[in-house]
Amino acid sequence: xxxxxxxxxxxxxxxxxxxxxxxxxxxxxxxxxxxxxxxxxxxxxxxxxxxxxxxxxxxxxxxxxxxxxxxxxxxxxxxxxxxxxxxxxxxxxxxxxxxxxxxxxxxxxxxxxxxxxxxxxxxxxxxxxxxxxxxxxxxxxxxxxxxxxxxxxxxxxxx
Amino acid sequence: xxxxxxxxxxxxxxxxxxxxxxxxxxxxxxxxxxxxxxxxxxxxxxxxxxxxxx
Numbered sequence: 114x115x116x117x118x119x120x121x122x123x124x125x126x127x128x129x130x131x132x133x134x135x136x137x138x139x140x141x142x143x144x145x146x147x148x149x150x151x152x153x154x155x156x157x158x159x160x161x162x163x164x165x166x167x168x169x170x171x172x173x174x175x176x177x178x179x180x181x182x183x184x185x186x187x188x189x190x191x192x193x194x195x196x197x198x199x200x201x202x203x204x205x206x207x208x209x210x211x212x213x214x215x216x217x218x219x220x221x222x223x224x225x226x227x228x229x230x231x232x233x234x235x236x237x238x239x240x241x242x243x244x245x246x247x248x249x250x251x252x253x254x255x256x257x258x259x260x261x262x263x264x265x266x267x268x269x270x271x272x
Numbered sequence: 273x274x275x276x277x278x279x280x281x282x283x284x285x286x287x288x289x290x291x292x293x294x295x296x297x298x299x300x301x302x303x304x305x306x307x308x309x310x311x312x313x314x315x316x317x318x319x320x321x322x323x324x325x326x
Contacts, residue, residue: 125275128321137280137321148321154314165305168316187299221311239281239296241317 123149123262154220159188175245178232185234208236278318
């Protein structure tokens with residue numbers, strides 16, 4: 114795999130409430146609430162299709178990569194029922210499928226080599242692309258600089 | 273992409289830092305994004321500030 118060091122700023126979002134169609138406000142200041150999340154740019158590919166640039170949320174609480182079913186259908190993935198359901202944080206079991214994808218990290222002409230990943234596809238729900246520990250956290254040393262809303266990703270090198 | 277404004281939970285197509293479409297359906301947004309130049313286009317999801325995941 115090509116060894117590329119990345120540094121990404123967290124994504125800043127201002128969120129509009131579905132019902133009121135107005136920005137969700139910060140309770141303390143009364144101004145639109147700014148939230149920051151550690152998304153990284155990536156491209157997701159199948160044997161048949163390649164996505165436009167998208168963003169995956171780095172999630173150390175997830176075992177692996179999760180994509181929504183509608184993205185899996187867009188990519189024309191062959192979905193196989195998983196042998197075990199996905200257990201979510203509150204203890205519920207959720208039916209899921211699995212499929213091989215290729216995950217390429219980067220944007221703007223600076224990309225890692227594609228990484229083959231077995232992605233989980235929940236039968237229900239609409240998650241973002243979640244980038245959990247396997248294999249991305251195993252292949253990289255990731256530093257979250259929360260105070261500066263940025264992260265660093267370096268290929269893992271055993272010392 | 274540094275900053276985006278959109279409806280909680282929806283997928284958006286962002287072209288040159290401007291949201292041009294949004295939907296609950298990620299596949300619909302990825303299909304729509306094919307119409308725009310690859311180098312200018314990002315498909316992403318707007319997270320609710322209190323969202324939690326798997």
